[in-house]
Structures are given as structure tokens and as C-alpha cells.
Amino acid sequence: xxxxxxxxxxxxxxxxxxxxxxxxxxxxxxxxxxLMAGVHAxxxxxxxxxxxxxxxxREEMNALGSAEVLMPALHPKASWERTGRWxxxxxxxxxxxxxAGHEFxxxxxxxxIVAELARFEIFSYEDLPKSVYQIQTKFRNEPRAKSGLxxxxxxxxxxxxxxxxxxxxxxxxxxxxxxxxxxxxARMGLTAYVTEASGGDFSKxxxxxxxxxxxxxxxxxxxxxxxxxxxxxxxxxxxxxDKCPSCTKGKLxxxxxxxxxxxxxxxxxxxxxVKLHYKDNKGEEHPVVMGSYGIGVDRLVGTIVEVSHDDxxxxxxxxxxxxxxxxxxxxxxxxxxxxxxxALYTTLEAKGIEVLYDDREGLSAGEKFNDADLxxxxxxxxxxxxxxxxxKFELKRRNEKEARMMTEKELVAYLAK
Ligand code: ATP
Ligand code: MG
Numbered sequence: 315x316x317x318x319x320x321x322x323x324x325x326x327x328x329x330x331x332x333x334x335x336x337x338x339x340x341x342x343x344x345x346x347x348x349l350m351a352g353v354h355a356x357x358x359x360x361x362x363x364x365x366x367x368x369x370x371x372r373e374e375m376n377a378l379g380s381a382e383v384l385m386p387a388l389h390p391k392a393s394w395e396r397t398g399r400w401x402x403x404x405x406x407x408x409x410x411x412x413x414a415g416h417e418f419x420x421x422x423x424x425x426x427i428v429a430e431l432a433r434f435e436i437f438s439y440e441d442l443p444k445s446v447y448q449i450q451t452k453f454r455n456e457p458r459a460k461s462g463l464x465x466x467x468x469x470x471x472x473x474x475x476x477x478x479x480x481x482x483x484x485x486x487x488x489x490x491x492x493x494x495x496x497x498x499x500a501r502m503g504l505t506a507y508v509t510e511a512s513g514g515d516f517s518k519x520x521x522x523x524x525x526x527x528x529x530x531x532x533x534x535x536x537x538x539x540x541x542x543x544x545x546x547x548x549x550x551x552x553x554x555x556d557k558c559p560s561c562t563k564g565k566l567x568x569x570x571x572x573x574x575x576x577x578x579x580x581x582x583x584x585x586x587x588v589k590l591h592y593k594d595n596k597g598e599e600h601p602v603v604m605g606s607y608g609i610g611v612d613r614l615v616g617t618i619v620e621v622s623h624d625d626x627x628x629x630x631x632x633x634x635x636x637x638x639x640x641x642x643x644x645x646x647x648x649x650x651x652x653x654x655x656x657a658l659y660t661t662l663e664a665k666g667i668e669v670l671y672d673d674r675e676g677l678s679a680g681e682k683f684n685d686a687d688l689x690x691x692x693x694x695x696x697x698x699x700x701x702x703x704x705x706k707f708e709l710k711r712r713n714e715k716e717a718r719m720m721t722e723k724e725l726v727a728y729l730a731k
Pocket of ligand 2: 523573576
């Protein structure tokens, strides 16, 4: 894609009204536009990143044997009344009334809805276990929507729901989901601690949160770096410096984290109210046992920026970078320079390499370098009068200081691998 064709320009300064780094950098780099607190538009660069984050999630959920669905955001009041959450979640649910007086809620989550629709799929023990997932927009009236993409009032979540005959089947799936989650985060360059947390209203057992260490987070985790035992501060009386309860050598440390995902054993809390039952092999009816598994899609985009940047801007991991290569044409855009840069651009694109080509006229080398550092594409290739004299291109990684010179052949071979 040519940079001159991009929708919006980068800004000279970080916005003054933002506190979180992801909000500052993603706004200045024109990845996102804040419509109001906690509600953002994705611009072309940001949309490409989010699409890649979603793709990784989809691949791992599909590998888990789950199939993608899409549930609506607008829900009738009756669906939420059956479980008592029309009242229970009224602080965070956006609730509306139409002209005729009918009441609706904008879904903050989908346990009620998925249990309702599963009644038309699950009748017998032979129909179980099963799971479905979606990547869908959630609405929550968050009182503190101030951390850019980390806490939205409208945000995208991957939510998966599993259905089982009993706790053992749920436990088996739950462990496999945990492993799938670890893969999702690792593929995005994130270290996520699997953290014991409260089962909430749902369950007496622990749930597990996937916590990424960053000052921008809102959670406190008691962590043992020796064995990676982690517990949410909310459920433990342990203090920093205490011996780790799970290994002999480690001590607990208090670290600030953001929760990028969590997994819950729901039991029959949501199946019972809608009579989501199955018949066992004797023909006896039982409520279906459920699990729910969430990942914050926007929150992941924001988290990656929080943990992967320097004083010049973002450093995207290759797996989610908006483009693989940022090609800069520097100096006056002479016919020669244009021709050389465009030829490389065309060659790389033809090889399936995603290139953002900075073909903008009238910008200084410094301005183009600054934009490239801010936007954070992992590889930068420069074409200028100087490189053309040597018959070469300059290649630099965003996370390295040194650049190296390469012929077109060397460069294409290097990038195509
Ligand atoms: P938190 O404790 O941060 O408020 P939660 O426990 O309410 O989150 P869940 O309801 O389990 O979160 O949602 C699943 C995932 O969705 C979370 O792990 C998080 O990554 C993401 N998420 C939750 N709320 C938001 C939000 N307001 N904005 C962006 N992502 C969110
Ligand atoms: Mg939570």
C-alpha cells in the first residue's frame, strides 16, 4: 500500500489528554480515532493489526475444535431476566427502551444467549461435548474507560462457550483451552501468566486469568518468577516477599498486570434457567455443564503497544505488524528514485510480502524516519540517492540500531524467507 493513499496522517505530537501509552501512540500514529472515552474507530493501520490479532485467535480456537458463530449485540430483556442478570448487571449493561416500550440490553457477554440457542443443538449425551466461539462487539458501561484500547465501553471480545455432560469433561476441555490460550499470547510476543482468580458469582473453584505485566494494567498479581505461580491479589492474603506456595526456591513479588483473557467453569448456572438439558444413556435428564473463555481483542492490541515500544514509538512483533516492510523513498522524488523504489515495491508485493511504501512528496528524511519509528513496522528499507549510487538498498530492523546494505537480490531473498 502506498502511504500517500492512506486515510489519515500521523500527528506531530502525542495527544495531551491521554495518559496510557497505547492511547498516545496509537492516536499519534493514526491507528485509532477516539470518538469518546472508551469508544474508538480503527483506521487502516490499526484495522490491519486487529485483523492479524483476530486471525491468530481464530487459528488457535479452530485448532481446539471449536466452530465460529456470530451472536447479536441487541438482546431482549427476557433473555437476561431468566438468570437474574437484567438486575444483576444493570450497572454495566446499556439498557434501552423503544418507542413502543419494549426493553433491550446491549450484550456485555453472551452466556444467556448461547445457552438459549444451544437448546436446539444439544438433546442427548451423544451431542456432547461441544463448543462454539465468536469474535463480537461487547458493550459495557465501564466507569473508568480511560486507558485507550485497554478498557473500552464498546470493545471486541473473543468469547467461547463449551458444553459438557459433567465436570470431568469440562475439566479436560478447560485444560486444553488453557494451552490454546498460552499459544495465542505467545504468538503475539506476549508473556501471559496463568493466574488463579476468583470463580466470581459463577463457581466456587478458581477461574484463571491470563495476565501480562505492564504498569498500564489495573490488576495486582502475586507472582513467583522461579516457577511462574501466579495468584490475583484479590483472592490471597499473601504479601510480597512471602515464600512461594508452589515451589521451594521462589519468593512472591507483587506485579501490576493487565488481564488479556480468562477462563471460567460455569457449572449449570446458565443452562438450568433455560432448561438446556441432555438425556443420559438411561434417558434421565440433567442440566448441561458449561464453561466460558474470553479474550480481549482490542485489549490485546493495546497491551502489545504497552509492552513493545521505545521512546520513538511502537515496535510491532512480526505476527501482528500492520505491514512486514516499510519502504521509504528519501530525498527529492526524482524520476530515478521513484522508478527504483516502485520497482522494489512491485517485486516485494508480487512475492506476497506486505509493504507500506512511503512515496510521499515534500517530506524530509527526518520526518519519514520519525513516522517509520512511530508506526513501528518491524523492517525498514531505504532507497535514496546515496543507496542508488551503490546499487543497493538499506535494511534496518525496528528493534536494532545497525542498518545493513543489500543488493535487490539479497534483499528479496532475505525478506522472502
Ligand atoms: P476486567 O476484570 O478487566 O474488567 P472482566 O473480568 O470483566 O475484565 P471478562 O468479562 O471475563 O472480563 O471478559 C473477557 C476478556 O475481555 C477479559 O479478559 C479482557 O481481556 C476483555 N475485556 C473485558 N472488559 C473489557 C473492556 N472494558 N475493554 C476491553 N477489553 C475488555
Ligand atoms: Mg476479570
